[in-house]
Amino acid sequence: MKNIVIAFYLLCSSSLLFGQNKEVLFTIDNHPFYTDEFIRVYNKNLDLVKDDSQKDLDKYLDLFLGYKLKVEKANKVGLQNTDSYKNELGSYRNQLAKNYMNDSNVTNALIQEAYDRTIEEVRASHILILVDENAAPADTLKAYRKISDIRKRILAGENFDAVATKYSEDPSAKENKGDLGYFSAFKMVYPFENAAYTTAVGDVSMPFRTRFGYHILQVTDKRANRGEVEVAHIMILKPTDGNVEKENTAKETINDIYAKINQGESFDGLAEQFSEDKSTAKRGGRLQPFSSGQLTSQEFENVAFGLKENGAISKPFQSKFGWHIVMLINKFPVKTLEELKPEIESKIKRDDRSRLITTSLSNKLRAKYKVTTNAKLMTAIVKSVNNDFYDQKWQVPAADAFASTLTTINNDEKINGTEFLDYLSGQQKRNIATKPVSKLVDELYENWVDDRLIAYYNNNLENEFPEFRYVMEEYRDGLLLFDLMEKEIWEKAKVDSVGLEAFHQKHINDYMWKARYDVDMFSSTDAKIANKAKSYLKKGKSIDYIKEKLNKDGKVNIIVKSGLFEAGDDALPEFNANTVGVTEVIKKGDYNFVGNIKEIKPAGPKEMSECKGKLISDYQQYLESTWVDALKKEFTIHINREVFETVKGQLVH
Incomplete structure (x- = not known):
């Protein structure tokens, strides 16, 4: 929310000035606000708005005045003196300043180098001899001689893996024999990355030092980067309580779904019905494209990249999150340099490479x-x-x-x-x-x-770059406004129980439940199976009984989903049922549905506890809509209409 508030000004920042001397446009309690800022802000917003009514200068002046009134209120109550405000403003300035603290030539060379490495993945094993960055010269020399002796033994014919297991001081070497797998740019510290990319496959590097100590590495393979992959998945969550029975049920469910896929049922439809990844289920399980190392599950990545043909579907597999079935939608090559440039530059600024930029900047400043x-x-x-x-x-x-x-x-x-x-x-x-x-x-x-x-x-x-000064001034105002709104509007709406109750009662029709159905819903692509399920339900048979009777010979013919669904919910077909009991069989898309409605809760008003999130949000908007009017009464405002008419003439023409 803070970003949204502050964005009003950050989006408005611009160095477009008309060249005229700035004049006082209006005052708030004798504090002047000038034409140059108003013109700069308006011109930037002019490119952003789509509705012509938003370009009306009189309305825009009122909006701008309202914003400045809120900032004046923030200053009046002393929010600019709080430690949290000072710390956040300082943090933002530090981030913004990073864009100016570099040498573009050096930066561009590092971007090109990083991109060249991004399109290639290296697999390497290493041996580490620990030595502190600030170790005494004698200890540093001792570590260097030790790693040099190890390298000589390997060059003389000893097996790298065996030597790594025995002598490497990287704790993981005992299990992985020093093998680090595949990696590309920014995955390792910069000196290590340099050694890996400048060593040929099969060769052993010269000893090199990082902040951890001295290393040698052996490059075992190099391959083209796998790029990005786009997949859809169906996920059944792993129970968090470790209940074995629930885990078995989840595993059985994913296997049943896989059987239905093999029977020709739609992956999208099954994902929408049964996937417990709620963020993707509505769109058939589709995930955003991702690259190697981007997900937290290596198992999921390996399965996804292992699929060869678009439309190929994996067998069920388990990750630390649960059970999945993955379908390949598309594969994409590595992005171009132009596409990746902003991301690479951002990473460089957080990497050891930044020292090269700092050195170059220092040399320029000595000349300046x-x-x-x-x-x-x-x-x-x-x-x-x-x-x-x-x-x-x-x-x-x-x-x-x-x-x-x-x-x-x-x-x-x-x-x-x-x-x-x-x-x-x-x-x-x-x-x-x-x-x-x-x-x-x-x-x-x-x-x-x-x-x-x-x-x-x-x-x-601020003196060197006017645009830097503008953005800082605007962020300062936006940050104050956020703190004020949090204090005067957002927090007030949460704790003002009397006002919230009154608002709820006044707008009760905005907070209504539709009819809700507690239902066991059975689905099948086969109408005969759905009708058999209906027959069993009429006889009072249990869910387990029906599944046992209809799912035979390894074939999943019927799946059930139970819960409390509101009328109109996608999970509830149009049964048109007004009473509890077994519904008729309804066909929707490729599926036939029959439900056992156990309870119908009628439409009616929601209690405050049932709609508190939306209620507070609506109440906050109501408080904010009346706020500016109150501020106009609190402060003395004078608008220089003659100056404003001059500004209007300049902006219109």
Whole structure:
């Protein structure tokens, strides 16, 4: 819901200005709102609306004014000072800023590399020798020599799987012998991915390091990516309580359905009747297309991709969710680079690859912004650091002299020496081995300057990019509005029991039950079978008895579905029954239905507990519809009609 509220402004963001000087369009309690924002918002919305009445400038002004009234109310009650608001706004800014914190040339090269790897899957086995990222040089060397010796043994003829089982420090190696299966881009850490894609099939890589330690890998196969597959499925859920009898019933049901498919019955019809995946049953069990690794069930993926011909149907199989039958609808090749580019770019920003982009950005910022260093103070700082740094025992000196300016960025950002000293102190835990200590300090100073340049650039994005400033201003207003509506409308509607009851009574005709039927519904493609079921029902026979009599020789002729169904429900055919008892046999589509109606609950008003979700939603809409009128009375509003007429003339022409 928050996204919907905030979207009003984010969709309205645009850098389209008319070039005129901005003027005050209206004031709310003497707070001015200007023409440039109104024009920018209106022009963006002009491309989005379909109804010409929504383009009416007078109506749009009223909508815009109503929005600003709500934001003013939010500020008036102090919502802009809450920690939750500040944290969310900061989080959004960080996300938005990521779009500006990269080098497009480096990014595009990484996108191309990732796509080239996406269209190919690699299968590899690996051996890992653990070593911490910040391990001492002696421990790092020891791990490197160990992995190098292991590689030599394999090159000399020892079996990779056997060596992995015996020596790999990856706990899973004892079971999988180091085999990681097939993977493509972004499935492994970047250094591992690089080694896998640059090693030929059958070869063993050189030792390489990741944050886990040193590895070698052997590539056992490479294949084209399987792309995406579209399937339909019928699912019977696995009982969550571990009841064996229920599990057997579920398994029996999926086997009965499979038998009916083999008897020529419609997959779509059976899915609609019996699949317990409610999100897909109505459309014949059809799932959205998916690729390898996208689902949480490997069993389901393997079965789906294993089907060869469109229309092919799997045997029943079990996943951790329940029992399935899958029908192949279509297979799709890997998408083009243009289609995958946004997704790949998003993944790059969350991957180790992003460090390459950051380095490139730092180099550009050094060219963009002037950086000056206080050489005298820098010399003093270098002298203050000694070899205790390597043992993580060095202490920041307390001298006041270090508090003067060490670094200036762009002639306006001044950073004192104590900040760099604190940074140095924190770097001790990295166990950096650079010697002598003067060289180490110089190296860390350059890293620190890069960090400060990026921070300076980030903090000035609003000045660098007007469109960034617009979006942030609009998100700020939208976030305030969401918090206000949650407080004044949504939460109020939930806790205002008196108002909710009054609203329910006033609109009781909007909350009515249709007639409801408690029914056992039998279905069969064979009319004779349905009539036999009717005959048994007339004699008072049980469901189990009828199934036993009519489902013989491994053939499922009848299936039953029981429940309480409202008149008009898709699960309830048009029996036109007004009394309890056994119905006539009704044909609908390919199926013949007969029902045993055990109870009929007449139409009537719903209790509040029976419609509370919709009732609260309707009450919220009612409160919101009267809210703006109340705000117009609370605040003093002045609209500059002369300025508005000028704006109308510009926008119309």
